[in-house]
Amino acid sequence: MSQRGRRTQEWDVRASTLARNTHNLIRSIVENLTVEPNPSKPFIALSVGDPTTFGNLNPPEQVLQAVRESIELHTSRGYGPAKGHQEAREAVAEYSAHQGNVTAEDVILCSGCSHAIELVISVLADSGQNILVPRPGFMIYKTLAEGLGIVIKYYKLLPDKQWMVDLDDLENQIDDDTAAIIVINPSNPCGSVYNKEHLNDILDIASRNRVPIIADEIYEHFVFSGNEFTAISSLSKDVPVLTCSGLTKRFLVPGWRLGWIIIHDRHNILGKEVRNGLANLATRILGPSTLIQRALPAILKYTPQSFFDEVVLFIENQAKMAFEELRRAPGLRPIMPQGAMYMMIEIKISLFPEFKNDLQFVERMVSEQSVFCLPGRCFEYPNFMRIVLTVPEDILREACQRLVIFCKEHIDIGEKCKEIDNNIIPVTNETEFICDN
Incomplete structure (x- = not known):
């Protein structure tokens, strides 16, 4: 029998450069947390931005019915065009009219917003x-980019x-190799x-420096009173x-994996090359779920505004x-959001000498109070943490109250603060908190 191909003495199978250089900071911390929660307190996860986790937020009947009807369609079972079915892309174009003049030819359907990114x-x-990339910011960009060099x-x-x-x-970061903001x-x-x-x-x-923009607007409709969202493309x-x-957040269906890209290019600067390039890249997965695509026009059209x-x-x-609960936590500074579904909270880490960084702070909260928040390092922003706001009201209130207790038990005020009228207030500008003693 003849021997062909390469001959080596030992097996040598390695992960690719792409695989070795791909890291998801959030998933790494969430999935590799080794600290055991306090068994006497129910565990409360304020970490991953999945609005379905606690079951208190659910899509309306119109969304569910659209998918039920899609199941019965023969055309929902086979492959679709890599860019998505025409009817679904037309529905997205109509839904996104606030972004500017959008047609179906400007839309590419994707397997979730992360795939679009x-x-x-x-x-x-x-x-x-x-x-x-903004800092702090969602680190999926780091995950996706660094593996590609x-x-x-x-x-x-x-x-x-x-x-x-x-x-x-922002302008100082731009150089000749900058491909996008x-x-x-x-x-x-x-x-x-x-x-x-x-x-x-x-x-x-961006205009002065001739750099295109990637607009991550998955939370475009999550805007609190007194604020107004404007699509940057419209300006x-x-x-x-x-x-x-995509559908993920607004329609409370992240697991359905249906997102989209909309190309805004008034002066044809991107040209056919970039449009064709996106179409080529879309063929790598042969398009997103046809089941959800067929339901998409009804979902976008019939979901009531009241929902x-x-x-x-x-x-x-x-x-x-x-915000009101955490303002009582010594050593923390919550920053009231204007939209989306998160809150960033500053940790005055110098007032907690037991902890070297935000990760140690968060890990101890888990072991003592059974509350898990994402440390700022997940967003390249140390000495902060992020909480998710979509959990049931009683659970979020309980979590905040536990954070207040945790901070009061671990803060080391020393000479930075003094007690006045039964309150702890700052002596120097280094601290900004006021709390009950």
């Missing part, structure tokens, strides 16, 4: 180029200015909602914008309640 990064950036550069958000973009820092609005993890003036400032920077005069969104209003009002009230 992967496609737009992959079509704009090559290995060695960089994309600009694309460099992540961060621009600052300003916590004392409702997480607005540090415009000078990521704008997350409303923000995950911060919950900020940018006004038109601020969005125009961002567009001016752009010349900057190409690739907008990523959306109730969900957003619930989350806004949760944010207000959590």
